[in-house]
Amino acid sequence: MKKPVINVNSEIGTLKSVLLKRPGEEIENITPDTMTRLLFDDIPYLKIAQEEHDFFAKVLNDNGVEVVYLEDLVEDVFNLASDIKLEFIERFLSESGYDLGTTHDALLAYLDDFTNDQLVAKLYGGIRRNELDFINDSLHDLAGRDAQNPYLLNPLPNAYFTRDPQAAIGNGITINRMTYSARQPESLFTEYVMRYHPRYTGKVNIWRNRNNMTRLEGGDQLVLNNHVLAIGVSQRTSSKSIEALARELFANTAANFDTIVAIEIPHNHAMMHLDTVFTMINHDQFSIFPGIMDEKGQMNIFIMTPGPDNTIKLSHRTDLMATLKEVLKLPELDLIQTGGGDKIISQREQWNDGSNTLAIAPGEVITYDRNYVSNELLRQHGIIVHEVRSSELSRGRGGPRCMSQPLWREDL
Numbered sequence: 001m002k003k004p005v006i007n008v009n010s011e012i013g014t015l016k017s018v019l020l021k022r023p024g025e026e027i028e029n030i031t032p033d034t035m036t037r038l039l040f041d042d043i044p045y046l047k048i049a050q051e052e053h054d055f056f057a058k059v060l061n062d063n064g065v066e067v068v069y070l071e072d073l074v075e076d077v078f079n080l081a082s083d084i085k086l087e088f089i090e091r092f093l094s095e096s097g098y099d100l101g102t103t104h105d106a107l108l109a110y111l112d113d114f115t116n117d118q119l120v121a122k123l124y125g126g127i128r129r130n131e132l133d134f135i136n137d138s139l140h141d142l143a144g145r146d147a148q149n150p151y152l153l154n155p156l157p158n159a160y161f162t163r164d165p166q167a168a169i170g171n172g173i174t175i176n177r178m179t180y181s182a183r184q185p186e187s188l189f190t191e192y193v194m195r196y197h198p199r200y201t202g203k204v205n206i207w208r209n210r211n212n213m214t215r216l217e218g219g220d221q222l223v224l225n226n227h228v229l230a231i232g233v234s235q236r237t238s239s240k241s242i243e244a245l246a247r248e249l250f251a252n253t254a255a256n257f258d259t260i261v262a263i264e265i266p267h268n269h270a271m272m273h274l275d276t277v278f279t280m281i282n283h284d285q286f287s288i289f290p291g292i293m294d295e296k297g298q299m300n301i302f303i304m305t306p307g308p309d310n311t312i313k314l315s316h317r318t319d320l321m322a323t324l325k326e327v328l329k330l331p332e333l334d335l336i337q338t339g340g341g342d343k344i345i346s347q348r349e350q351w352n353d354g355s356n357t358l359a360i361a362p363g364e365v366i367t368y369d370r371n372y373v374s375n376e377l378l379r380q381h382g383i384i385v386h387e388v389r390s391s392e393l394s395r396g397r398g399g400p401r402c403m404s405q406p407l408w409r410e411d412l
């Protein structure tokens with residue numbers, strides 16, 4: 001492996017480079033009838049969502065972080081060779097249910113007319129049925145459930161949550177098999193960028209690829225330090241995939257990770273990933289939504305470590321604070337409760353991603369401005385808080401951590 005181009009050995013090391021995707025025309029394809037399936041609770045106003053996103057990028061930039069746009073990387077890949085572009089389109093169409101036939105041919109011909117930057121926007125944006133004029137003779141397009149779908153190619157409005165299709169861990173990544181069909185195509189873009197883009201090709205360890213059938217999403221994957229991960233057992237990440245990833249990382253000599261803490265959280269849309277209820281903000285400080293614990297403050301947690309002969313040793317725990325102290329070897333910890341522990345405020349602010357902080361350095365985070373109670377509390381605990389605008393972006397149920405994939409953090 002050549003000199004590394006990805007380096008993420010913590011959640012809090014000074015952030016130097018990050019991957020974003022600016023919300024695009026895919027947002028304008030969300031309708032009331034499709035929004036639940038597209039994993040949205042409302043329809044954002046694109047113009048304002050883009051302004052908010054640009055401001056988020058500016059705050060990152062102003063704080064010394066290189067912002068890399070995923071859509072530019074994909075366009076670079078398409079510009080490399082028309083064979084690669086065609087191969088990508090065929091994979092994309094095939095995964096969308098079009099291997100052969102009239103619809104496949106019509107879509108291929110339609111996509112062929114776009115310049116590469118327009119093509120990238122279109123693949124994320126989706127194709128409406130009424131956009132193409134052709135005689136559709138596919139039974140599955142004309143009868144049954146597919147006929148009700150207003151799109152020939154579904155939009156990918158969740159793409160601005162770049163955290164989830166992959167996860168940077170150490171000098172490598174996992175390219176994730178995502179849970180819902182609404183997001184599954186997103187990690188195909190990551191696969192092609194990692195495989196072909198000159199910045200990454202041959203320089204990134206792929207710990208796990210998207211051909212795996214077990215479900216894993218980046219919002220559940222937290223790098224607590226250079227040898228400990230926390231992974232949510234959640235609506236989006238299965239216990240099977242965590243076990244498989246543990247086996248892969250423990251056996252791989254290029255990986256330095258020897259401890260994975262599997263944390264079970266409620267399986268619902270408001271808390272679909274671990275990072276919607278729990279993020280790391282300093283060496284010994286975390287933000288946490290108290291609603292993930294039962295009335296006695298307990299949870300279902302397993303510490304996984306390598307056992308003999310490639311087995312995995314499991315140790316059960318129920319106290320999150322004690323478990324974190326144990327694996328991080330810290331005498332004290334500060335768990336800062338979203339909304340200050342008030343039941344109504346904490347639920348309201350968690351819903352709008354008040355727990356979803358993005359650390360840009362130890363003790364320095366980016367958060368949504370609307371979660372003013374949690375933000376004030378963070379400041380009272382000594383944290384530097386950069387607030388970003390959040391009226392429209394938050395409608396997708398993700399915050400600053402969800403919208404960013406760190407590519408390089410300084411080691412602690």
Ligand SMILES: NC(=O)NCCC[C@H](N)C(=O)O
Nearest residue numbers: 039161219273396397398402
């Ligand atoms: N890491 C995250 O928590 N990402 C937020 C993803 C929100 C998106 N609407 C989803 O349901 O997948």
